[in-house]
Amino acid sequence: NSATDLWVLTGWIPEQVFLQSDDLEPDHFWKRTFDAFNFGDVLITMGTGKMTAKTERELGLAGEHDYAVLDLREVDGQRLLLVKNPWCEGTSWRGKTKQAPRCDANPEQDMAGLSSTKLNEDTNAVECSRDLLNDDDQLSPGTFWMDIDNVLQHFESIYLNWNPGLFACRQDMHFAWDLRDQSLGRQQHRGQFASLSKQTIWVLLWRHLRNAIPAGATDDEIAEGRYTIDLQGHIALAAYSSQGRRVLLPGKHVVRGWFVDSPQTLIKLSDCKPGVAHTIVPLEQGLAAAEHTFTLSVFGNSPTALAEATLRSLYINTLSAAWTKKTAGGNAHSPTYPINPQFS
Structure with missing residues (x-):
């Protein structure tokens, strides 16, 4: 996986987080990762699991494939990741958050420095900050913003490489x-x-x-x-x-x-x-x-x-024996039982 690759290249400590685990606490995970990323102490990549060809086409994601995470941001209550498909001809995620409230931002403004996208009457109105960012023409091919909820749904693992200087x-x-x-x-x-x-x-x-x-x-x-x-x-x-x-x-x-x-x-x-x-x-x-x-x-x-690790006992005595045709005396009801190997 990509954490192993980065461990070899950089020496940063690899950690694999299973996103489908019942032990995962999304809020705690986001906070520790977001804070560490802003301090420059963690590198982030993500991996998908198996997908059918139909699911790949619908989502724009590749199955069993690793993606790089270039940025983390919190905008209008959404927790967003800037994801990069390392394949130069790779597709981008096509999903949208249908239930998210529509942004009230002025289309003429800069979306707090994150996007210069303008909305007009001829286009379908995007519904959240993430979708506004994804409409930015300056995003390179294969690069897209994704909220943490969709990451948890569509990705199998997140790989973290931590700065050993911590x-x-x-x-x-x-x-x-x-x-x-x-x-x-x-x-x-x-x-x-x-x-x-x-x-x-x-x-x-x-x-x-x-x-x-x-x-x-x-x-x-x-x-x-x-x-x-x-x-x-x-x-x-x-x-x-x-x-x-x-x-x-x-x-x-x-x-x-x-x-x-x-x-x-x-x-x-x-x-x-x-x-x-x-x-x-x-x-x-x-x-x-x-x-x-x-x-x-x-x-x-x-x-x-x-x-x-130390042994549990201070003193150990080892005796060797073998169960052969001559020493196999049968069960306790057999008259030859005493010839079985015995220890006391």
Whole structure:
């Protein structure tokens, strides 16, 4: 997605916001994004979901496509986004707000510096500030204003890339996660951190991408695109208040993110108390049975201590045994039951 692209190009922290989530609070989301945008601390892009060809024609939007957001404004009570289709021949959104009250602005005026559009009797009167802005001839092709309500209706995700300069401190942990040994199960690598002061902590997990190109591949095979980067699988992050100890079974989490197919996923922990450790658990679904490498990054405005999660028990004793034809004694009603492996 576009947040990954901007993370690679700029190093700004990627966040994916699912607009159809029940947890989304539109008013709170708009305020924090609008304020950060005006301070120059966030880059915004948006992505649509799957659409039929008919819906694409009716809306003027492309399905499964990312758009750039060039500006945010509040005009006449409307919360507006200036959206840009990066395709040079891309279409523009055709919708209008039918229920919006008609503006009382004088057509001869400049619409508070936003548009010089004039209305006349031969054209259909637009019904709100957004539609007046979209009638501006100075808008470049593929660029249009859209209100936040229609964004929530027609887009699937908003991607935010945050200025890392918002945080004074950062700590990284690099680790490998080997999923090849299925006998051990798909165990989760667990890290833990403790904040040294009360603050909000952002935790970013990013997966390292590798080309699946064997050593003996020829130039022609590579040029044909026979070998590509392995992007299968989904990852997520969860945080637990388990004093920095390993989590044996997924219990009640403090924060848990969505499973995403992008290489990065972000969670935020608010009001972390000084000296209280949290356990961070990367999760996966469908990753290939291979060794994967990751980086866990913690951002905050005061130092944090990031380290491996500790074991829940101080002492561990491991005994090995095998269930074979000679040691399979059957159930408790069988006379050979005592030959089963037993421990005390």
